[in-house]
Amino acid sequence: xxxxxxxxxxxxxxxxxxxxxxxxxxxxxxxxxxxxxxxxxxxxxxxxxxxxxxxxxxxxxxxxxxxxxxxxxxxxxxxxxxxxxxxxxxxxxxxxxxxxxxxxxxxxxxxxxxxxxxxxxxxxxxxxxxxxxxxxxxxxxxxxxxxxxxxxxxxxxxxxxxxxxxxxxxxxxxxxxxxxxxxxxxxxxxxxxxxxxxxxxxxxxxxxxxxxxxxxxxxxxxxxxxxxxxxxxxxxxxxxxxxxxxxxxxxxxxxxxxxxxxxxxxxxxxxxxxxxxxxxxxxxxxxxxxxxxxxxxxxxxxxxxxxxxxxxxxxxxxxxxxxxxxxxxxxxx
Amino acid sequence: xxxxxxxxxxxxxxxxxxxxxxxxxxxxxxxxxxxxxxxxxxxxxxxxxxxxxxxxxxxxxxxxxxxxxxxxxxxxxxxxxxxxxxxxxxxxxxxxxxxxxxxxxxxxxxxxxxxxxxxxxxxxxxxxxxxxxxxxxxxxxxxxxxxxxxxxxxxxxxxxxxxxxxxxxxxxxxxxxxxxxxxxxxxxxxxxxxxxxxxxxxxxxxxxxxxxxxxxxxxxxxxxxxxxxxxxxxxxxxxxxxxxxxxxxxxxxxxxxxxxxxxxxxxxxxxxxxxxxxxxxxxxxxxxxxxxxxxxxxxxxxxxxxxxxxxxxxxxxxxxxxxxxxxxxxxxxxxxxxxxxxxxxxxxxxxxxxxxxxxxxxxxxxxxxxxxxxxxxxxxxxxxxxxxxxxxxxxxxxxxxxxxxxxxxxxxxxxxxxxxxxxxxxxxxxxxxxxxxxxxxxxxxxxxxxxxxxxxxxxxxxxxxxxxxxxxxxxxxxxxxxxxxxxxxxxxxxxxxxxxxxxxxxxxxxxxxxxxxxxxxxxxxxxxxxxxxxxxxxxxxxxx
Ligand code: SF4
Ligand code: SF4
Numbered sequence: 121x122x123x124x125x126x127x128x129x130x131x132x133x134x135x136x137x138x139x140x141x142x143x144x145x146x147x148x149x150x151x152x153x154x155x156x157x158x159x160x161x162x163x164x165x166x167x168x169x170x171x172x173x174x175x176x177x178x179x180x181x182x183x184x185x186x187x188x189x190x191x192x193x194x195x196x197x198x199x200x201x202x203x204x205x206x207x208x209x210x211x212x213x214x215x216x217x218x219x220x221x222x223x224x225x226x227x228x229x230x231x232x233x234x235x236x237x238x239x240x241x242x243x244x245x246x247x248x249x250x251x252x253x254x255x256x257x258x259x260x261x262x263x264x265x266x267x268x269x270x271x272x273x274x275x276x277x278x279x280x281x282x283x284x285x286x287x288x289x290x291x292x293x294x295x296x297x298x299x300x301x302x303x304x305x306x307x308x309x310x311x312x313x314x315x316x317x318x319x320x321x322x323x324x325x326x327x328x329x330x331x332x333x334x335x336x337x338x339x340x341x342x343x344x345x346x347x348x349x350x351x352x353x354x355x356x357x358x359x360x361x362x363x364x365x366x367x368x369x370x371x372x373x374x375x376x377x378x379x380x381x382x383x384x385x386x387x388x389x390x391x392x393x394x395x396x397x398x399x400x401x402x403x404x405x406x407x408x409x410x411x412x413x414x415x416x417x418x419x420x421x422x423x424x425x426x427x428x429x430x431x432x433x434x435x436x437x438x439x440x441x442x443x444x445x446x447x448x449x450x451x452x453x
Numbered sequence: 454x455x456x457x458x459x460x461x462x463x464x465x466x467x468x469x470x471x472x473x474x475x476x477x478x479x480x481x482x483x484x485x486x487x488x489x490x491x492x493x494x495x496x497x498x499x500x501x502x503x504x505x506x507x508x509x510x511x512x513x514x515x516x517x518x519x520x521x522x523x524x525x526x527x528x529x530x531x532x533x534x535x536x537x538x539x540x541x542x543x544x545x546x547x548x549x550x551x552x553x554x555x556x557x558x559x560x561x562x563x564x565x566x567x568x569x570x571x572x573x574x575x576x577x578x579x580x581x582x583x584x585x586x587x588x589x590x591x592x593x594x595x596x597x598x599x600x601x602x603x604x605x606x607x608x609x610x611x612x613x614x615x616x617x618x619x620x621x622x623x624x625x626x627x628x629x630x631x632x633x634x635x636x637x638x639x640x641x642x643x644x645x646x647x648x649x650x651x652x653x654x655x656x657x658x659x660x661x662x663x664x665x666x667x668x669x670x671x672x673x674x675x676x677x678x679x680x681x682x683x684x685x686x687x688x689x690x691x692x693x694x695x696x697x698x699x700x701x702x703x704x705x706x707x708x709x710x711x712x713x714x715x716x717x718x719x720x721x722x723x724x725x726x727x728x729x730x731x732x733x734x735x736x737x738x739x740x741x742x743x744x745x746x747x748x749x750x751x752x753x754x755x756x757x758x759x760x761x762x763x764x765x766x767x768x769x770x771x772x773x774x775x776x777x778x779x780x781x782x783x784x785x786x787x788x789x790x791x792x793x794x795x796x797x798x799x800x801x802x803x804x805x806x807x808x809x810x811x812x813x814x815x816x817x818x819x820x821x822x823x824x825x826x827x828x829x830x831x832x833x834x835x836x837x838x839x840x841x842x843x844x845x846x847x848x849x850x851x852x853x854x855x856x857x858x859x860x861x862x863x864x865x866x867x868x869x870x871x872x873x874x875x876x877x878x879x880x881x882x883x884x885x886x887x888x889x890x891x892x893x894x895x896x897x898x899x900x901x902x903x904x905x906x907x908x909x910x911x912x913x914x915x916x917x918x919x920x921x922x923x924x925x926x927x928x929x930x931x932x933x934x935x936x937x938x939x940x941x942x943x944x945x946x947x948x949x950x951x952x953x954x955x956x957x958x959x960x961x962x963x964x965x966x967x968x969x970x971x972x973x974x975x976x977x978x979x980x981x982x983x984x985x986x987x988x989x990x991x992x993x994x995x996x997x
Contacts, residue, residue: 295591297968300977337627358630369617376595376969
């Protein structure tokens with residue numbers, strides 16, 4: 121899961137980049153040395169107290185470390201872009217360091233964002249980390265969680281949803297039949313587009329590319345991943361722009377059954393589906409909580425008393441965005 | 454007794470032998486009249502015959518002079534195996550049979566001339582595409598689509614595609630708006646009817662193809678485009694709205710361009726594109742050739758030339774490098790149509806294709822609208838046999854290499870890749886096209902299959918391929934008015950239309966099981982091969 125807009129343990133450190141690690145002792149040392157050598161100053165650390173009761177189905181790592189850092193001094197006056205760039209390259213460097221030595225995983229390094237991933241039975245994983253207790257340590261306004269790991273490829277932690285890059289989080293339900301095309305194209309777009317352990321990472325990288333790199337409005341994400349058919353384009357007033365997008369980013373199209381759930385840096389959440397509506401998704405909520413779930417049974421468990429008549433089942437051309445004020449916007453592509 | 458003259462040419466030395474049955478033959482003479490190569494003749498032969506004329510069998514052996522059909526002992530009049538005699542014979546009395554012991558190649562260079570012919574490569578019989586199958590089928594986690602009911606977007610770009618970060622967008626109220634002209638890109642059917650000129654083809658054959666293209670567009674809304682080939686176009690067509698379905702080709706001879714340039718002010722619509730032909734897969738490094746025999750009056754008029762062998766030089770004059778060609782040819786062709794018409798380049802596949810493609814991809818003017826690579830199994834109206842059979846490069850791996858070269862730089866899709874030269878060789882063009890697209894082509898072009906649909910009987914095993922002679926027995930590749938009449942334009946056009954409609958459905962039948970409603974360009978994971986070397990070369994899965 122990825123948590124954003126944190127309270128509890130991390131309430132005081134919202135602007136301090138938070139590193140989420142699962143590693144060995146040696147891995148922890150490697151990271152410590154790296155951060156020190158690169159002038160990051162640790163300001164806070166939270167190590168979950170884990171429940172090692174016998175019989176839990178979890179392939180736990182020895183250590184889970186969540187640390188807030190201060191930016192290096194030389195970046196004090198740096199631009200937002202420069203800082204974002206440093207956080208990304210630092211995470212990539214740590215990932216490489218841990219991977220090379222086979223000592224663990226670095227999932228995210230970003231202010232106000234925490235990532236926890238583990239392999240096993242989701243209920244047992246929650247027990248292990250004490251997520252069933254209301255201890256108040258782990259609190260967040262926005263949470264993206266997926267309890268089922270990619271089943272198509274090798275079971276590795278990096279393949280577990282949700283995926284994160286520079287403030288963008290995404291999880292998906294489905295199959296990306298244009299995985300190879302997407303991957304081959306994304307590899308050269310940004311150094312952060314790596315891994316590809318799951319074919320759903322493609323959706324995240326495209327989201328990040330369209331919003332963060334190209335700085336296009338969010339509605340164009342849907343036009344990139346599931347472009348309108350040429351016939352439909354013909355009658356649109358914005359045909360010229362949409363056709364230009366379709367042809368320039370043809371390799372980012374997805375073409376298979378998918379539901380995408382994303383969380384953006386401004387604390388909004390969004391969802392959309394493949395262009396044939398081959399996968400379900402539903403949005404529902406009450407005054408305090410709004411949730412997006414790939415199946416309605418998920419909503420029924422967490423929000424059993426909501427007004428179900430207000431549930432939204434987005435169609436194949438629709439995008440739904442929930443902003444920080446819990447306002448729900450929906451529009452057709 | 455005759456003296457043995459072992460060096461004399463006999464029927465036994467020729468590539469095809471005629472089998473003729475005097476018992477079935479009624480001496481109607483149809484075969485002799487039908488044979489455009491003058492390969493057979495009616496003669497008298499003294500033969501031993503047994504006849505019985507009474508009510509009861511009363512066999513009598515006689516030596517009689519009887520009329521027979523005989524094959525000529527002549528290299529110049531060698532039977533090409535076209536089978537027209539067999540087709541026309543009402544009694545099934547005659548047919549050509551391949552002669553495995555032919556000495557033709559040894560004898561046909563007498564007088565120091567090279568062997569010239571048309572058609573296609575007769576040496577390479579290997580077919581990489583037939584060792585590849587679509588092996589990744591959507592079944593569980595992603596469903597197959599329904600080829601009949603889902604909507605499929607079977608279109609390919611023709612024109613220079615800009616990278617997203619170079620699109621001249623301005624943002625206003627959350628909308629992106631283009632603020633400047635971008636290079637023209639036409640989305641067309643991923644099957645181009647390629648480059649056969651009026652001259653190489655009879656006007657009727659060319660017309661049949663043009664007619665099919667018009668019909669496919671107007672009636673079936675399939676945006677199929679044809680390339681004019683190097684030889685100009687009829688002025689009336691250039692002034693008509695049908696011009697929008699045609700790509701005009703310019704090759705090193707610039708044939709027909711006087712007329713094209715003069716017609717420009719009168720064009721109502723823009724052509725679909727311009728193709729600069731640098732090389733041709735069937736005879737790479739060799740210029741075009743139209744033998745005088747085929748330079749009929751109308752060909753002289755369209756091309757603006759006298760009756761003579763028309764040879765295009767192997768190079769565009771004044772070009773010494775790709776960079777220069779980009780500047781000169783592309784600029785002038787783009788400017789001619791005010792940057793509204795995509796300009797593409799066609800080269801023969803070669804060991805150097807990737808370098809050429811890289812050069813084009815990196816060109817700072819962003820004006821190359823397509824890279825056409827033509828493989829060794831491409832066809833031609835006329836060439837030296839040595840070029841046809843022994844020069845060129847297979848198309849499959851070359852297309853893949855070009856695509857992967859672009860991938861390496863993140864430039865895939867910017868200059869659409871079109872592959873041809875052997876596509877549809879076995880008659881199954883959709884399967885070939887689909888596999889080429891999965892390997893990275895945006896679309897394919899084909900020519901031979903079209904004339905086969907018009908009735909051409911040539912094949913890869915030395916049948917006919919006499920397109921250079923002016924004696925095309927099906928009226929496709931000749932300007933002889935009597936032969937041209939053999940071609941029924943409407944039937945030919947209908948065959949092309951029918952085939953293309955079937956092609957379209959077969960494309961869906963291939964896209965549906967892999968779960969894709971748009972073309973899976975570069976989706977190499979959809980393919981598997983039973984050949985390890987192919988798997989390794991193309992980077993696809995090996996399966997056995
Ligand atoms: S097969 Fe063709 S070339 Fe040969 S004899 Fe018959 S008509 Fe003439
Ligand atoms: S039938 Fe005509 S077009 Fe076909 S191979 Fe023979 S000469 Fe060429």
